[in-house]
Amino acid sequence: MQLVLTIPAQPATQMKERQAALLACYRDGTLLLDARDYEKPARFYLTPKDVFPWEQFLAKMLCAWQLGDYSDVPPQFKPQKRIPQFVVDGFPAEPLENKLKILATLRTQGYFPALTARK
Numbered sequence: 579m580q581l582v583l584t585i586p587a588q589p590a591t592q593m594k595e596r597q598a599a600l601l602a603c604y605r606d607g608t609l610l611l612d613a614r615d616y617e618k619p620a621r622f623y624l625t626p627k628d629v630f631p632w633e634q635f636l637a638k639m640l641c642a643w644q645l646g647d648y649s650d651v652p653p654q655f656k657p658q659k660r661i662p663q664f665v666v667d668g669f670p671a672e673p674l675e676n677k678l679k680i681l682a683t684l685r686t687q688g689y690f691p692a693l694t695a696r697k
Contacts, residue, residue, distance in 0.1 A: 581638045581650050582614045583631050590628045598622075600635060603654040604696040636677050640669055655681075657689055 585596040597615035604610075607626035613619070624630050639655055642648055643666055648656045661684065669677060684690055 581635065581642070581652075583611075583634050583638075585611065585624070585631065586629045588629050590622060590624050596622075599650065600652050602652060603693060605693040606696060608696050632678065633674055636674075636681075637670075640666070653691065654693060655690060658691060659689055661689055 582597055582599050585591055585598050587593050587595045594617065596611075596613055596617060598611035598613045600609060601612045601621070602610040609624045609630055610621060611624065612621055639651060642651050643657065643661055665680065665684070669680065672680065681690070685692070
C-alpha cells in the first residue's frame with residue numbers, strides 16, 4: 579500500500595501540486611518527500627511553515643496500522659510495539675490537533691522511534 583499524498587501547491591513545490599510519499603520526518607519538523615509524479619525535483623523538503631496534508635497522511639497511516647502492513651510507512655511512524663486498540667479505534671474521531679498530540683505521546687511512550695536531526 580503506497581502512502582502517496584497530494585501536496586498542495588506552495589513555494590516549496592515550485593507552486594505546483596505534487597504527488598509524493600513521506601520518506602522521513604525530523605526532530606525540527608522538517609519532512610523529506612519522494613515525488614511520485616515524475617516531476618523534478620524528485621525529492622524535496624517541507625518545513626513546519628509549509629503545508630503538509632496531515633489528515634490525508636494520518637488516514638492512510640491508520641489503514642496501514644489496521645492492516646499491519648508497514649511496508650510503505652516511513653520509519654519514523656512504524657510501530658515498535660502494538661498500538662493499543664482503543665487508540666486505533668478512537669483515532670479517526672479526533673480533530674487533527676489531537677491526532678498529532680496522540681502521535682507525539684505514543685512516540686514518547688516508545689511506540690515509535692525517536693526522531694533524529696536532519697543531516
